Amino acid sequence: MSIIDTRTPDPKRLISGATGDWEVIVGLEVHAQVSSNSKLFSGASTDFGSAPNDNVSLVDAAMPGMLPVINEECVKQAIRTGLGLKAQINLKSVFDRKNYFYPDLPQGYQISQFKQPIVGEGKVIVSVGPDRQGQFEDIEVGIERLHLEQDAGKSMHDQHPTMSYVDLNRSGVALMEIVSKPDIRSADEAKAYVTKLRTIMRYLGTCDGNMDEGSLRADVNVSVRKPGGAFGTRCEIKNVNSIRFIGQAIEAEAQRQIAILEDGGRIDQETRLFDPAKGETRSMRSKEEAHDYRYFPDPDLLPLEFDQAYVDALAKHLPELPDQKKERFVSAMGLSAYDASVLVAEKAVADFFEQVAAGRDGKMAANWVINDLLGALNKSGKALEETPVSADQLGAIIDLIREGTISGKIAKDLFEIVWTEGGDPRELVESRGLKQVTDTGAIEKAVDEVIAANPDKAEQARAKPTMAGWFVGQVMKATGGKANPQAVNDLVKAKLGIE
Amino acid sequence: MSVDLATVKRVAHLARIAVTEEDALRMTGELNAILGFVEQLDEVDVSGVEPMTSVIPMEMRKREDVVTDGGKAADVVANAPASAENFFLVPKVVE
Numbered sequence: 001m002s003i004i005d006t007r008t009p010d011p012k013r014l015i016s017g018a019t020g021d022w023e024v025i026v027g028l029e030v031h032a033q034v035s036s037n038s039k040l041f042s043g044a045s046t047d048f049g050s051a052p053n054d055n056v057s058l059v060d061a062a063m064p065g066m067l068p069v070i071n072e073e074c075v076k077q078a079i080r081t082g083l084g085l086k087a088q089i090n091l092k093s094v095f096d097r098k099n100y101f102y103p104d105l106p107q108g109y110q111i112s113q114f115k116q117p118i119v120g121e122g123k124v125i126v127s128v129g130p131d132r133q134g135q136f137e138d139i140e141v142g143i144e145r146l147h148l149e150q151d152a153g154k155s156m157h158d159q160h161p162t163m164s165y166v167d168l169n170r171s172g173v174a175l176m177e178i179v180s181k182p183d184i185r186s187a188d189e190a191k192a193y194v195t196k197l198r199t200i201m202r203y204l205g206t207c208d209g210n211m212d213e214g215s216l217r218a219d220v221n222v223s224v225r226k227p228g229g230a231f232g233t234r235c236e237i238k239n240v241n242s243i244r245f246i247g248q249a250i251e252a253e254a255q256r257q258i259a260i261l262e263d264g265g266r267i268d269q270e271t272r273l274f275d276p277a278k279g280e281t282r283s284m285r286s287k288e289e290a291h292d293y294r295y296f297p298d299p300d301l302l303p304l305e306f307d308q309a310y311v312d313a314l315a316k317h318l319p320e321l322p323d324q325k326k327e328r329f330v331s332a333m334g335l336s337a338y339d340a341s342v343l344v345a346e347k348a349v350a351d352f353f354e355q356v357a358a359g360r361d362g363k364m365a366a367n368w369v370i371n372d373l374l375g376a377l378n379k380s381g382k383a384l385e386e387t388p389v390s391a392d393q394l395g396a397i398i399d400l401i402r403e404g405t406i407s408g409k410i411a412k413d414l415f416e417i418v419w420t421e422g423g424d425p426r427e428l429v430e431s432r433g434l435k436q437v438t439d440t441g442a443i444e445k446a447v448d449e450v451i452a453a454n455p456d457k458a459e460q461a462r463a464k465p466t467m468a469g470w471f472v473g474q475v476m477k478a479t480g481g482k483a484n485p486q487a488v489n490d491l492v493k494a495k496l497g498i499e
Numbered sequence: 500m501s502v503d504l505a506t507v508k509r510v511a512h513l514a515r516i517a518v519t520e521e522d523a524l525r526m527t528g529e530l531n532a533i534l535g536f537v538e539q540l541d542e543v544d545v546s547g548v549e550p551m552t553s554v555i556p557m558e559m560r561k562r563e564d565v566v567t568d569g570g571k572a573a574d575v576v577a578n579a580p581a582s583a584e585n586f587f588l589v590p591k592v593v594e
Contacts, residue, residue, distance in 0.1 A: 036564050043567030052585045056575045057568035073564030101515045103589040108514075156586075157593045166587040168575070292513060302552055302559040 006142065006183050009227035013186045017258045023227045024254040025234070026190050026220065027182035028246075030197055031175050032207040033151065033215040034077045040150055040174035041068030041111065048213045052167045060172040062106035067300050074174040075304065077206040078118050078148050079314050081176055084200045084321055085143050087122025089311050093147075095301045098293045103166050104153035112177075114295045117147035118304065124200070125323060127341060128192045136341065141193050142181035151175050170214075176207065182221065182231070187247040187254075194218060194243050195345075199322050203347050217241050220274075222253040224261065232257070233267040237274050237281055249274035253281045325350055333362030342370055348384045349374070355391035360398055368394055372415055388419050396425040405429060407436050409481050437483045440491070443475070446483065447491045450474045458496060465498040500538065501531045 014021040036046055042059035059066040082089050094116040097109040122143035129136035153168040178197060184190050198209035198216060209216050218241075223234035235257070237249050252274070257267050272281040320328070322344045329340035343353045343366065352373075357365035373394060377387060397414055400406045406414060406429055414434060418425055429435055437443055450471055451458050461467035471492045476483055502510075507527050511518040518526065572585040581588035 038562075038564055038566045038568075043562065043565065044569040045566040051572065053572035053575045053587075054585075055569045056572065058575070059568075061575045069560055069562045071564050072561040075561070099513070101513065103587070103592055155589075155592065157591060159586075160583075160588070160591075162591055163581070163588045164591045164593075165583070166589060168587070292509075294513070297550075297552075302557065304559055 004181075005231075006140070006181070007185055010185070013189075014227060015224075015254055015258065018262050021227055022224045022254070022258050024186060024250065025182050025223045025225065025231060026184035026186075026250055027234075028178075028180045028184065028190060028193065028221070029219040030178045030180075030194060031151075031217045031219075032081075032178060032197070032201060032209070034074050034148075034174035034176055035205060035207055036071060036073050036077065036174055038071055039172040040071055040074050040148065042172050044172065046173050050169055052165075053169065055169040056171065060106070060168055062108070068111060068298075070301070070304070071174065074148060075118070075306075076314055077174075077204075078146060078176055079311055080204050080318060081178075081201060081206045082119035082122065082146055083311075083315050083318055084204045084206075085119070085122035085124060085146065085178070087143055087146065088120035090116065090118055090120055091306060091308065091311070092116065093118040093304045095148075095298045095304065096295045097298050098149075098295055100293060102152070103164065104155045104168070104171070106153070106168065106171065110150050110152065111298055111301070112149035112295075113147035116303075117145045119143075119146035121145070124193065124196055126189065126192045126196045128186075128189050130338075134338070136338070139183075139189060141183045141189075144179040144181050146176055146178045149175050149177055182223075187250040190220070190250055191243050191247045194246060196322075199345060199347070203319055203321050205319075211242050214241060218246055220246060220249055220253075222250055222257070223267070224254055224257045232261075233269050235267065235270055235272050235281075237272050238284060240274050245274060245276050248276065248279060249281060252279055256281060322347075322350075329362070329366075333357065333366075335362055335366050339363075339366045339370060342374075346384070352384060352387075352391050356395050356398070358395075360395060361402070364398055364401075365395075368398060368415075372412070376415075376419060388422065389415065393418050393425055400425060400429060404484065405436060406434055407481060407483075407485060409476075409485075410434050410436065413481075433482075435482060437479055440487065443479070443483050443487050443491055444495075446475050446478045447471070447488065447495050450478060451495055461496050462498065465493075468492050468496060468498055471496070500534050502527060502534070 009023050011021070014023055016022075034040070038044060039046060039057075039060065042057040044057040044060055045055045047055060059068060079089055093113055095111050096114040098112045098114070099109040101108060124141050124143060126139050126141055127136045128139055131137070151170045151173040153166055153171040156165040156167070159165045180193065184193055194216070198207075201207040202209050207215060217239055220237040220240055221234045222237065223232040225232045235253060237253060240246050240249050253272070260267060271284045273284045274281050326337075326340040326344045329335045329343060330337055335343070344350045349369070353365060353369045356369055373387065373389060377384060397411055397418070400414070401408055401411050414425055414428060417423070417428055417432070454474075457467065457470065461471065468489075472485065472488050475488045475492065476485065504523055504527050507523050507530060508518065511523070576582040576585055576587055579587050
């Protein structure tokens with residue numbers, strides 16, 4: 001495969017070494033667990049956390065004579081994901097056997113797709129940032145392919161002094177391997193790319209993206225070169241299981257390679273492991289020990305074929321994807337690109353926002369969701385699913401401000417009350433007497449009292465009109481923040497005779 | 500196509516089959532005889548011919564996404580040389 005360089009070296013992404021700047025080149029193979037009830041080729045459950053070997057059929061355990069039968073939903077999920085990656089869908093694909101020997105692979109081979117994957121080339125737009133100026137940069141990362149394959153079982157090495165424990169519950173669970181082109185040029189870009197893939201798949205409902213449960217893992221290919229020079233020799237870092245670790249592994253590996261090259265050494269193509277505790281990568285096996293997978297078409301499975309109408313039907317029911325949603329939030333609801341990006345990053349947040357914004361001012365809803373709700377959730381370490389303030393409650397608070405029933409300041413207090421105590425915001429406003437005072441007579445009385453009590457300040461204010469703000473503050477305080485600030489402002493100025 | 504002694508040893512290693520020097524030598528001869536026999540197929544020109552995957556026109560069979568199997572951990576490990584708490588036990592492998 002010839003590699004095409006689609007990016008221009010950008011000084012801000014370069015890594016400086018003793019002999020000048022270096023550019024890191026990254027390509028990722030992301031393994032995403034397909035969301036499905038049963039496995040790719042057997043009727044056993046995909047549930048996480050079941051008792052050992054409980055989700056295992058005789059197919060998954062590779063008992064003699066067992067034959068694989070494909071789960072059509074997994075095929076559909078792969079097609080949906082391919083469509084979400086704007087990729088070519090191959091109407092005919094083939095399953096191959098990838099042969100290797102390991103105790104958690106009872107068949108002695110993994111059923112995968114080699115020469116003819118279900119999904120071909122596509123692309124993903126990734127927003128990288130924000131940088132120090134709060135700016136995002138959009139980059140395009142090419143997708144090489146996406147194919148379906150089986151997951152392996154799980155080995156535990158710490159249960160016994162001389163034996164490893166093998167649980168085949170994961171064995172045969174459907175994975176999508178998504179291979180990027182080597183279009184990524186920094187650890188930040190790699191993290192943003194995986195985050196975007198996860199967002200797209202969560203919107204599509206094709207992978208839950210739960211890294212704690214191993215639903216998303218990545219093999220990271222890293223090489224370095226002098227900016228714009230020929231590609232260097234790459235090393236593959238296997239099985240990195242968190243977005244943060246992906247970033248750390250790339251940085252550590254780039255530094256290791258630069259140090260070797262600057263010492264006049266040579267990079268050996270090899271497979272490495274990332275050790276998060278030490279923050280370094282170490283050799284797992286060299287090219288000489290590399291697996292020879294001896295791929296060949298699986299004789300138990302006919303080619304996977306469907307027609308364009310099948311793909312079109314799936315495309316028709318695709319949900320709105322993050323890029324489209326962001327575009328709509330900006331163009332139809334008047335949000336800033338920044339706010340729209342924040343809201344669409346998690347589908348649950350976008351859905352919550354849309355519920356709050358329905359029939360209300362989009363910008364105001366966005367401010368409340370981002371600054372107040374997400375801020376409070378963040379501060380208390382809660383996920384959106386655990387929010388004490390529902391979309392309806394937040395919507396009601398916004399309505400109360402719009403109607404002029406409460407001031408913006410009181411709204412913040414009301415939000416606090418709903419957050420800690422719950423309840424209907426409208427009733428709370430009544431029962432706690434939070435209503436904004438719009439009765440001019442009452443406000444006038446308060447203004448008169450404040451002016452009468454501070455004759456010297458009133459004198460100063462007449463000479464220096466900016467002092468009026470102090471009176472507004474005092475009146476607001478006297479009315480418990482319930483007076484309409486605009487009315488107070490007007491009255492203070494009128495009473496003091498300032499224009 | 501033919502294989503040499505080193506290739507035979509490598510294939511045996513990949514399949515985790517212990518082969519003695521003597522066996523490997525004998526197998527080199529046997530495998531080359533088999534390969535020579537199969538090589539006769541090269542006499543047929545198949546350029547432009549799609550590989551045949553089935554003798555009758557049929558599509559890949561598909562399943563619905565429902566759980567129909569599992570819950571038989573004891574059966575699954577019944578034939579294992581060693582097991583504990585329904586885990587398979589194998590000599591320690593840490594890569």
